Amino acid sequence: MTEKFDVIVIGGGPGGYVAAIRAAQLGLNTACIDKFTGKDGKPAPGGTCLNVGCIPSKALLDSSKHFYHLQHDYAAHGISVSDAAIDVPAMIARKDGIVKKLTGGVTQLFKGNKIAYYHGTGKLHAGRQVEVSPVDGSGTVSLEADNVILASGSVSIEIPHVAIDGKYIVDNVGALDFDAVPETLGVIGAGVIGLELGSVWNRLGAKVTLLEALPDFLAVADKDISKQAARVFKKQGLDIRLNTLVKGAEIKDGKVTVTLGDKNGESQLTFDRLLVSVGRKPYTEGLLADDCGVQLTERGRIQVDEQSRTTAAGVWSIGDCVRGPMLAHKASEEGIAVAELIAGKPAHINFDTVPWVVYTDPEIAWVGKTEQELKAVGTEFNTGSFPFAANGRALAGGQGTGLVKMLADAHSDEILGVHIFGANASELISECVVAMEFQGSSEDLARIIHAHPTLSEAIHEAALHVDKRAIHRGN
Numbered sequence: 001m002t003e004k005f006d007v008i009v010i011g012g013g014p015g016g017y018v019a020a021i022r023a024a025q026l027g028l029n030t031a032c033i034d035k036f037t038g039k040d041g042k043p044a045p046g047g048t049c050l051n052v053g054c055i056p057s058k059a060l061l062d063s064s065k066h067f068y069h070l071q072h073d074y075a076a077h078g079i080s081v082s083d084a085a086i087d088v089p090a091m092i093a094r095k096d097g098i099v100k101k102l103t104g105g106v107t108q109l110f111k112g113n114k115i116a117y118y119h120g121t122g123k124l125h126a127g128r129q130v131e132v133s134p135v136d137g138s139g140t141v142s143l144e145a146d147n148v149i150l151a152s153g154s155v156s157i158e159i160p161h162v163a164i165d166g167k168y169i170v171d172n173v174g175a176l177d178f179d180a181v182p183e184t185l186g187v188i189g190a191g192v193i194g195l196e197l198g199s200v201w202n203r204l205g206a207k208v209t210l211l212e213a214l215p216d217f218l219a220v221a222d223k224d225i226s227k228q229a230a231r232v233f234k235k236q237g238l239d240i241r242l243n244t245l246v247k248g249a250e251i252k253d254g255k256v257t258v259t260l261g262d263k264n265g266e267s268q269l270t271f272d273r274l275l276v277s278v279g280r281k282p283y284t285e286g287l288l289a290d291d292c293g294v295q296l297t298e299r300g301r302i303q304v305d306e307q308s309r310t311t312a313a314g315v316w317s318i319g320d321c322v323r324g325p326m327l328a329h330k331a332s333e334e335g336i337a338v339a340e341l342i343a344g345k346p347a348h349i350n351f352d353t354v355p356w357v358v359y360t361d362p363e364i365a366w367v368g369k370t371e372q373e374l375k376a377v378g379t380e381f382n383t384g385s386f387p388f389a390a391n392g393r394a395l396a397g398g399q400g401t402g403l404v405k406m407l408a409d410a411h412s413d414e415i416l417g418v419h420i421f422g423a424n425a426s427e428l429i430s431e432c433v434v435a436m437e438f439q440g441s442s443e444d445l446a447r448i449i450h451a452h453p454t455l456s457e458a459i460h461e462a463a464l465h466v467d468k469r470a471i472h473r474g475n
């Protein structure tokens with residue numbers, strides 16, 4: 001027998017589970033199929049983000065930040081601690097507890113919203129027929145819906161001649177679960193994930209070397225931010241090697257030897273552990289039957305239009321498996337928009353105001369265009385900036401590193417981009433996202449009252465500095 005739904009969502013990450021909840025809120029009879037199984041062997045909806053991505057990485061970043069501050073920063077406050085030690089299994093158990101709480105929360109939300117949750121693999125056939133193969137091996141289930149949303153996410157990219165074994169050579173999954181601090185850790189790829197997970201183990205005492213093929217550090221960020229960040233991260237102990245292409249890796253006698261190509265030719269480095277973080281690719285394995293009508297792009301992403309419609313009628317796709325940045329909040333917003341479109345409501349996503357965050361210490365966050373992007377297309381702009389070293393609240397908290405940089409159109413003053421390197425940048429950026437969403441100008445932010453003393457005053461001052469009238473810095 002085929003069970004019928006209004007909406008079937010395949011994939012229960014931040015794209016899929018959010019889409020399912022919004023569809024159910026709109027009165028649509030909804031099913032969500034997700035195959036993720038937690039470390040305890042139980043169903044764990046929430047996808048990469050909750051299980052092996054955003055949340056566990058932030059849990060470890062917070063634990064390791066406490067440990068690092070204890071050793072490096074507390075003395076300045078007059079606090080001395082002797083024999084500080086890190087219990088890695090306890091830290092990992094705390095992280096696992098947080099993951100469990102959140103994936104359990106998603107299960108509860110499914111129940112509360114009367115969403116039928118299937119712990120299994122979903123395969124789309126022609127006519128929006130979906131076949132579910134349950135993880136527990138019980139017989140397949142046939143479902144059918146007026147609308148199907150594909151939200152199958154992404155997986156780590158592997159590179160040739162660097163085989164992940166899960167112990168010595170790991171991806172994000174393994175690097176979130178080391179049982180001890182490795183003495184030396186090699187990280188291939190100095191992107192967002194490499195920097196975050198590299199920082200975790202660096203703060204806990206590992207000697208971390210980042211091997212990056214590109215000539216520029218964090219090339220996606222504004223160059224003033226990435227330059228300053230590179231200096232700060234090097235001081236924290238991260239050994240960042242640019243122009244360094246990893247060509248292969250071999251595990252021998254419990255160590256990993258990596259073959260590198262750089263300007264000096266070929267060389268080798270040996271580490272206790274190696275993290276491969278060279279990016280992620282869309283995941284569609286086993287998702288699409290030959291007759292389903294959904295086409296992939298050349299790069300393996302599910303092809304969609306600007307409103308997330310695939311090439312098959314009534315089939316939509318969102319999140320990491322489609323175009324756009326691979327970010328959880330982007331996936332969730334697409335999920336909400338698609339549910340609303342299915343329910344006949346208007347919906348729209350502004351991809352120009354998707355915020356980006358790198359959870360290093362200090363954090364990096366931005367929204368909109370970088371200076372180099374504006375220059376490349378010949379847009380005339382004015383720049384304002386403000387260092388946290390001149391912000392009272394930052395100094396009081398020992399957070400005087402970094403800056404806010406604002407770019408505004410030279411003619412209309414509309415804010416085109418804001419770039420923050422500093423404490424709580426992940427939270428501070430929201431004000432700038434709101435301003436940009438409302439097509440605000442630097443003058444708008446300059447005329448808004450910011451509480452004193454707060455880190456947000458640095459945004460206020462950067463906005464004032466666009467017009468060269470900042471108060472607490474030279475103009």
Ligand code: FAD
Nearest residue numbers: 011013014015035047048053054122153319320326327328
């Ligand atoms: P996913 O979260 O990947 O979920 C897809 C789900 O679908 C998975 O559970 C998968 O098992 C399931 N699935 C796939 N195929 C099928 C099928 N055929 N049948 C049933 N189920 C299926 N983003 C941020 O915004 N902020 C961060 O701080 C951040 N940190 C990150 C840290 C790390 C280490 C990593 C790896 C990623 C991080 N990301 C972060 C990225 C973020 O995790 C992804 O952008 C987000 O999870 C994408 O959501 P999604 O719903 O598209 O896919």
Ligand code: AMP
Nearest residue numbers: 189190191192211212213245246278279
């Ligand atoms: P991200 O996509 O943000 O996770 O970043 C991944 C990074 O890995 C990019 O900066 C790539 O340039 C880098 N990268 C990809 N392949 C290699 C390689 N073989 N050796 C070194 N760096 C690489």
